[in-house]
Amino acid sequence: MGKPRKPKGRPVSGWLILDKPLDFGSTEAVSKIKWLFKAQKAGHAGTLDPLASGMLPIALGDATKTVPYVMDGRKIYEFTVAWGEERTTDDLEGAVVQSSDERPSEEDVRALLPNYTGVIEQVPPQFSAIKIAGERAYDLARGGEVLDIPPREVEIFRLSLLGCTPHLAHFEIECGKGTYVRSLARDFGRDLGCFGHIASLRRSFVAPFAEDKMVPLSQLTALESIESDEDRLAALDAFLIDTGEALSNLPHIAITEDQAHRIRMGNPIILRGRDAPLAEDEAYATVRGRLVAIGEIGEGEFRPKRVFNTD
Known part of the structure; x- marks a missing residue:
């Protein structure tokens, strides 16, 4: 049996909140961003028609696991x-x-x-x-x-x-x-x-991302002039929003490094303390501000459903 094929691209993760221009399809926009960031995976959280402009949240890498939570969010349009x-x-x-x-x-x-x-x-x-x-x-x-x-x-x-x-x-x-x-x-x-x-349509908000987080495509493509791959990718990565921000509407628990290790192994952790939540269908856990997992809380435990790479 041959070795598993190594994914192409960088294992970069996070959200890019693109200000999509007119006459540019959502799938085309995702492909362009994936190519610019040399990312292994990319996807968007809600189609915008080519004749619509504005906020198109694009998930890279592990952030694609949080796309459904953004898809379910409220949206604001001017039309x-x-x-x-x-x-x-x-x-x-x-x-x-x-x-x-x-x-x-x-x-x-x-x-x-x-x-x-x-x-x-x-x-x-x-x-x-x-x-x-x-x-x-x-x-x-x-x-x-x-x-x-x-x-x-x-x-x-x-x-x-x-x-x-x-x-x-x-x-x-x-x-x-x-x-x-x-x-x-x-x-x-x-x-x-x-x-x-519809004569014009612009999306200005997709919960939980605010309008001031949007980045025009032209601002990103301008960085193609940077000759050094390392410098160009570092400049692009500075526009990324942490994956966990997509989950800000869910209950949150902060955990220790030892607990994070247990969760990454697929094990539940015991929640202690007077303020520990008792029961939640979905919640997310972070260590030092970095997303570790989405899971459920019940019977004094956090049980992971989706685990994220926080290295």
Whole structure:
């Protein structure tokens, strides 16, 4: 039997909070970051369409194990809806399928917002990444199929009208996992009787990462001019956020080096002290501020589920 193939790249780990530019796909962005950092593994926490800009959290190395916790986080978008046309993709990229000369008043738009706040049912766009019978909806839609996509429950915590003209309306939304802003534009237009599509979309927040953590792609690619591999990679690594920051919404325990060693061997540890948590389905453990494991707490023990390399 041959030896296991050694992974290509560096075992670098952490989160890069990319400010994704327009006309750049999420998968393309991940590939570019993986190449720049010479990383063994990379993945993102929530697709942004090529015509959308803003926050795209990218996980490198062991941080990919924490992607689901970021995917579940709240998100904030600013978006502009153009009235008068509904399009196949619900944004500027698609062909016009319905049009109207009607335009809503500001009062009409404001009156609509309570209907789209809280837990609502939403039909995803025909051109979306959800799977229908094992295939991506956008692949089927590109082939000319008209899809019967069932509605899904999504949660909208806040929806504000920031301004409007007769032809455009600018909004800000704070929403939960799985919300399609393009679907909102489509449904707003239908409810108002004027049709609508997304004219611009920018994501400014993905919990728990704040807007000031974003790094423009141009700032990273500018470092390609550094000739020394060591210096260039050190400059890139300075933009990484510790893997554990993705878990800041979970309960946390600080442990000793001896306890960390036991956890890395796959063993539970006993939690002592008056302030020790009694029961948690998920919590994370750190030693000297570095992530060691995600696990569950019960019966006075922390039991690891996912162990991280903190060397």
